[in-house]
Amino acid sequence: MDWTASLQGLVGGVLIGLSATWLMATLGRIAGISGIVGNLITQRPKGDSAWRVAFLLGLISGPLLLMALGGGLGNVAGSPGEVIGAPVGGVGLMLVAGLLVGVGTGLGSGCTSGHGVCGLARLAPRSMAATGMFLATALVTVYISRHLLGLGGGV
Amino acid sequence: MSQLNKSNWMKTAAGYAAGLLFGIGLAVSGMTDPARVVGFLDVAGAWDPTLMFVLGGAVVTTFICYRLVFKRTAPLLGGVFQLPTKRELDAKLLGGAALFGIGWGLSGYCPGPAIASIGGLSLPLLAMLLTMVLGWFAAKRIA
Numbered sequence: 001m002d003w004t005a006s007l008q009g010l011v012g013g014v015l016i017g018l019s020a021t022w023l024m025a026t027l028g029r030i031a032g033i034s035g036i037v038g039n040l041i042t043q044r045p046k047g048d049s050a051w052r053v054a055f056l057l058g059l060i061s062g063p064l065l066l067m068a069l070g071g072g073l074g075n076v077a078g079s080p081g082e083v084i085g086a087p088v089g090g091v092g093l094m095l096v097a098g099l100l101v102g103v104g105t106g107l108g109s110g111c112t113s114g115h116g117v118c119g120l121a122r123l124a125p126r127s128m129a130a131t132g133m134f135l136a137t138a139l140v141t142v143y144i145s146r147h148l149l150g151l152g153g154g155v
Numbered sequence: 156m157s158q159l160n161k162s163n164w165m166k167t168a169a170g171y172a173a174g175l176l177f178g179i180g181l182a183v184s185g186m187t188d189p190a191r192v193v194g195f196l197d198v199a200g201a202w203d204p205t206l207m208f209v210l211g212g213a214v215v216t217t218f219i220c221y222r223l224v225f226k227r228t229a230p231l232l233g234g235v236f237q238l239p240t241k242r243e244l245d246a247k248l249l250g251g252a253a254l255f256g257i258g259w260g261l262s263g264y265c266p267g268p269a270i271a272s273i274g275g276l277s278l279p280l281l282a283m284l285l286t287m288v289l290g291w292f293a294a295k296r297i298a
Contacts (some may be wrong), residue, residue, distance in 0.1 A: 009205040012184020013212025019176035021220035026169035028230035033267040033270035038291040051170030058171040062178020064274040076188035084275030085188025088263045096284035100258025102290015108251025112265040113169045121217035141260030142196040
């Protein structure tokens with residue numbers, strides 16, 4: 001096992017947890033990315049977009065800041081030293097995947113951050129069910145695409 | 156600066172700080188690399204446990220810290236704690252989560268890392284971001 005990656009994973013996870021805590025402590029909001037963007041573009045509630053836009057700018061600038069600092073702080077698997085990894089699929093696959101992610105998190109009211117982090121931390125039954133479900137379908141999808149259809153690596 | 160403007164400015168700054176911390180967390184943990192995420196989901200291949208540590212670290216931290224936060228009656232910058240009120244485990248929740256999981260497995264991107272990776276934008280990522288936004292509009296129509 002790659003202990004460096006595991007340790008960085010743990011440190012990154014704690015930072016994500018602190019971010020979720022900070023957002024709840026200051027603004028009283030769940031740090032769910034799909035909810036923050038989904039509600040921003042559909043304007044729910046109206047006039048509450050400034051902190052959402054600022055959150056997204058922060059989200060984008062986080063990896064850029066690490067890249068500027070250098071020092072191997074990002075532990076990207078496929079391309080060592082790079083903070084942002086390359087997509088695993090081409091345009092066609094990503095168009096389909098994006099639609100599934102958008103519709104799915106919209107209908108299911110959350111993604112890995114909203115349900116998987118904030119929801120599990122609140123011991124919310126809906127989030128436990130959603131997290132179990134999306135982990136299960138993701139595992140099956142990867143198994144089918146990689147091992148049955150042979151769409152490994154650079155699909 | 157008026158009191159109202161100052162409060163709005165602080166809320167916006169708090170939002171930026173939360174996003175920045177989240178983005179740094181995703182990048183430090185390697186979650187901005189789809190290959191690492193797919194490596195975690197590929198249990199029949201060369202399994203990469205990193206995401207388990209990320210999720211574990213995030214959930215345990217949030218679990219402990221939320222308890223401290225909720226000792227207060229209101230958020231520091233005003234308003235109320237806005238927590239989900241729905242309770243039912245319905246087809247929309249489970250069906251939506253199932254679709255999301257398929258998209259996540261195909262791409263290795265959930266919404267956070269997909270947006271956090273805009274700094275390294277490529278054509279496939281742009282394609283994903285466009286249909287993801289379309290998907291959110293569609294979901295609001297359906298819902």
